[in-house]
Amino acid sequence: MNSMGTMLLLPLILVAFSCPLHAQTGAIEVTAPGNRQLKLAVETPRSQDSVPNADAARELGDVIAFDMNMSGNVAADAKGQSPFAGLIAFAEPDYASWLAGGYDLLVRSEFSIKGDDLTVEFRLYDVLNRKLITAKRYLGKAKDLRRFAHSFSDEILLALTGERGCFTTHIAFVSTQSGNKEIFMMDWDGHNPLQLTRNGSINLNPDISPDGSEIIFTSYKQGNPDLYKRALSHSVEVPISRHKGLNITGAWSPDGSRIALALSKDGDAEIYTISKDGSHLQRLTVFPSIEVSPAWSPDGGRIAFVSDRLGKPQIFVMDANGYNVRRLTTDGNYNVNPRWSPKGDKIAYARMQGGAFQIHTINSDGSDDTQLTSVGSSENPAWSLDGRFIAFSSKRGGVESIYVMRADGSGQTRVSQNKGHGTQPAWSPR
Numbered sequence: 001m002n003s004m005g006t007m008l009l010l011p012l013i014l015v016a017f018s019c020p021l022h023a024q025t026g027a028i029e030v031t032a033p034g035n036r037q038l039k040l041a042v043e044t045p046r047s048q049d050s051v052p053n054a055d056a057a058r059e060l061g062d063v064i065a066f067d068m069n070m071s072g073n074v075a076a077d078a079k080g081q082s083p084f085a086g087l088i089a090f091a092e093p094d095y096a097s098w099l100a101g102g103y104d105l106l107v108r109s110e111f112s113i114k115g116d117d118l119t120v121e122f123r124l125y126d127v128l129n130r131k132l133i134t135a136k137r138y139l140g141k142a143k144d145l146r147r148f149a150h151s152f153s154d155e156i157l158l159a160l161t162g163e164r165g166c167f168t169t170h171i172a173f174v175s176t177q178s179g180n181k182e183i184f185m186m187d188w189d190g191h192n193p194l195q196l197t198r199n200g201s202i203n204l205n206p207d208i209s210p211d212g213s214e215i216i217f218t219s220y221k222q223g224n225p226d227l228y229k230r231a232l233s234h235s236v237e238v239p240i241s242r243h244k245g246l247n248i249t250g251a252w253s254p255d256g257s258r259i260a261l262a263l264s265k266d267g268d269a270e271i272y273t274i275s276k277d278g279s280h281l282q283r284l285t286v287f288p289s290i291e292v293s294p295a296w297s298p299d300g301g302r303i304a305f306v307s308d309r310l311g312k313p314q315i316f317v318m319d320a321n322g323y324n325v326r327r328l329t330t331d332g333n334y335n336v337n338p339r340w341s342p343k344g345d346k347i348a349y350a351r352m353q354g355g356a357f358q359i360h361t362i363n364s365d366g367s368d369d370t371q372l373t374s375v376g377s378s379e380n381p382a383w384s385l386d387g388r389f390i391a392f393s394s395k396r397g398g399v400e401s402i403y404v405m406r407a408d409g410s411g412q413t414r415v416s417q418n419k420g421h422g423t424q425p426a427w428s429p430r
Contacts, residue, residue, distance in 0.1 A: 067153035190415030240278035284322035372409030
């Protein structure tokens with residue numbers, strides 16, 4: 001198995017401390033006076049090695065602070081170490097000093113790197129109520145350092161909201177870094193980018209399977225825009241739809257058994273579904289117009305798609321068997337890129353306005369159409385698995401990059417760091 005497969009497919013090795021103060025089944029009650037946002041102090045992690053690793057300590061703390069600030073649930077500050085001797089498990093925090101600093105929550109951690117082996121322990125405290133909320137210890141390799149920090153960020157959100165975060169997930173996207181449009185994968189915050197395809201052609205529209213083991217994409221490597229599939233654990237690219245004309249905008253069904261896509265084998269592009277091996281072709285739309293970009297509802301019962309049957313591209317919704325087609329968007333003359341939220345209540349899409357695209361969300365019944373972006377030109381929204389974030393591509397300052405924002409449009413942050421343009425993000429499952 002190559003490094004990509006190892007990174008994505010092997011389970012995280014951890015030992016969880018037993019902690020009766022925290023029930024995993026629901027959120028704890030931590031409130032800030034005056035309904036202000038909770039403040040979290042992330043103390044600089046302590047190295048337990050004879051020669052302290054300041055870079056690793058800083059990286060661990062920075063990851064948690066970034067994750068938690070992006071979550072929108074707390075305001076996190078990276079802080080220096082408070083003086084105490086020994087292990088954090090036996091050192092009670094000075095709650096009074098943290099409370100005086102205006103903090104409601106505290107994260108302490110310590111780590112050790114022996115050769116290539118890494119051990120990290122994290123602890124989350126409720127400052128106001130002077131108690132430990134949760135503690136985790138992670139055992140792995142030095143390369144897992146950022147992943148362990150992301151994993152504890154997930155635990156913090158679980159403790160505060162009752163719902164685990166998505167900080168250990170990945171984003172697939174198209175990048176021109178190599179000189180061609182190739183598929184890359186990166187951590188949700190843009191770190192550890194890895195090139196997946198290397199066929200020197202045009203590769204587009206990646207989508208990751210619900211179990212996180214496979215990816216589909218359209219490639220022109222044989223001259224025609226064909227749909228391919230490959231496991232993330234190896235580099236073999238298997239063609240699964242090679243009809244004449246377009247085989248584009250492939251999307252996995254929620255159960256991973258079928259793929260919706262647009263084919264133009266009979267003239268105009270229409271929406272079809274196929275089994276994941278390319279068999280059992282079923283046509284869903286029959287209309288003298290262009291229909292592309294299918295997106296499944298999370299229950300698999302409906303499909304949103306783009307059609308220009310009314311003269312301009314609009315978002316439509318139909319049952320997964322092709323029946324009960326209805327128009328969703330009624331405002332704007334050019335609406336594309338629908339993506340259904342994980343909870344099924346909203347659809348994100350891109351609208352052309354004033355010569356640029358902007359990201360909108362709309363309720364699945366067509367109400368509450370809301371614009372989220374207004375800077376540059378932004379397209380291709382993709383939801384995180386918990387519905388907390390939306391990734392999208394945006395051209396700002398001349399370079400198209402991958403950004404992440406909260407589902408309400410706040411916190412827009414560029415995450416892709418590699419050279420070239422980054423477009424068409426697709427968010428992985430956990």
